[in-house]
Amino acid sequence: xxxxxxxxxxxxxxxxxxxxxxxxxxxxxxxxxxxxxxxxxxxxxxxxxxxxxxxxxxxxxxxxxxxxxxxxxxxxxxxxxxxxxxxxxxxxxxxxxxxxxxxxxxxxxxxxxxxxxxxxxxxxxxxxxxxxxxxxxxxxxxxxxxxxxxxxxxxxxxxxxxxxxxxxxxxxxxxxxxxxxxxxxxxxxxxxxxxxxxxxxxxxxxxxxxxxxxxxxxxxxxxxxxxxxxxxxxxxx
Numbered sequence: 758x759x760x761x762x763x764x765x766x767x768x769x770x771x772x773x774x775x776x777x778x779x780x781x782x783x784x785x786x787x788x789x790x791x792x793x794x795x796x797x798x799x800x801x802x803x804x805x806x807x808x809x810x811x812x813x814x815x816x817x818x819x820x821x822x823x824x825x826x827x828x829x830x831x832x833x834x835x836x837x838x839x840x841x842x843x844x845x846x847x848x849x850x851x852x853x854x855x856x857x858x859x860x861x862x863x864x865x866x867x868x869x870x871x872x873x874x875x876x877x878x879x880x881x882x883x884x885x886x887x888x889x890x891x892x893x894x895x896x897x898x899x900x901x902x903x904x905x906x907x908x909x910x911x912x913x914x915x916x917x918x919x920x921x922x923x924x925x926x927x928x929x930x931x932x933x934x935x936x937x938x939x940x941x942x943x944x945x946x947x948x949x950x951x952x953x954x955x956x957x958x959x960x961x962x963x964x965x966x967x968x969x970x971x972x973x974x975x976x977x978x979x980x981x982x983x984x985x986x987x988x989x990x991x992x993x994x
Contacts, residue, residue, distance in 0.1 A: 758939065760881050762927035764856045767879050768835050770926030771814075775838035779815055781923045787964045788957050788985060792874050792903050793821040799951065799990050800901045802828065806869035809833065809893070811855060812876040816843035819850060822872075835879075858882055860889040867893045873902040875986070877936070878928045887943035891993060900945060900991045906952075907932045908983035933987055945991040952976045954984035 771778075782789040796818065802808070802825040810818055813832035822828055833855035834840040840852050857880045871890050880886045890900055905913065907930045931939075933950065940947055954971040958964045975981060 758883050760883070760927075760929050762881060764835065764858070764881055766927045767881070768837075770924075771836035772838040774923040774926070775815075775836060775842060778839065778923050779817075779842070782817075785957055786961045787968070788955050790817075791953060791955065791965075791968060792986065793818050795903070795951070795953070795988055796872055796874065796901050797821050797824065799949065799988055800870055800872070800899060802870060804828070807831075807867065808870045808872065809863070809868045810872045811890075812857070812873065812879075813843060813852065814839050816847045816850065816852075818872065818874065819847055858885050858889070860893055863893045865892055866895045866898075869895055869898045871898070871900045873900065875904055877902060877939075878904045878930050879926070883931075883939055884942060887939055887945060891943050891945050894945075894993055896993055898992065899948065900989075902989045902991070903986045904936070905930050905986050906982045906984060907935075909985060912983070932982060936987070936989055940989065940991050944994045946994040947989060947991050949988075949990040951988040951990075952981035952984050953986050953988070954981060 802822070804826040807829045808822065810830055810832045813834045816832065819830070822830055830850065832843065832850060832852045834843065834852055835855060835857065840854070844852055871894055873890065877883050877886065894900060910930050913925060937947055952972060953968060954975055955964060956967040956971065958967060
């Protein structure tokens with residue numbers, strides 16, 4: 758699979774929205790931060806592990822990961838503008854650029870955990886990206902990945918038109934069966950698949966409740982393909 762956009766186009770878009778990225782995400786609250794909470798829940802992190810946070814954006818995952826003592830975290834970002842914001846917020850963290858395709862800076866089997874949140878859909882060559890993640894993941898390591906399903910495309914477009922949002926830029930949302938096929942082709946075994954159906958109700962407490970109720974009711978039905986995001990936890994095969 759090769760997507761009809763380049764990493765340069767992806768980088769240009771995220772550079773352009775960097776100034777509004779954090780303010781707009783604050784308006785959706787739990788819809789945005791749910792991915793970080795679930796990363797901790799699904800990732801089974803242990804003190805001392807080596808973690809790659811690939812496409813770290815403005816670093817909002819870091820306060821969650823730092824709840825685990827002594828993690829060795831490397832952050833990789835596509836956009837210079839986003840990375841500048843992250844470096845200003847977290848001056849003691851390590852950030853560097855990535856093109857999502859060539860991770861040759863890392864030796865084989867380097868990481869205990871790889872976190873890739875809302876990234877695969879923006880990757881020009883998803884299969885190459887996943888194969889690189891497979892290469893640098895330790896034999897007993899875990900990949901924790903999230904991305905919106907294909908069915909969320911229309912709700913995304915409606916929300917972007919009605920509200921002040923940063924948008925998605927160049928992307929291709931994938932059906933869950935497509936993601937699973939890509940993982941399989943990259944020799945990654947699916948450990949768990951966790952959809953999330955969330956209504957942005959303007960109140961974090963109500964929005965969080967909608968996740969619990971709707972995901973519980975419909976998370977194992979075709980309606981999950983229209984939810985906010987899906988999580989895929991995978992290991993080497």
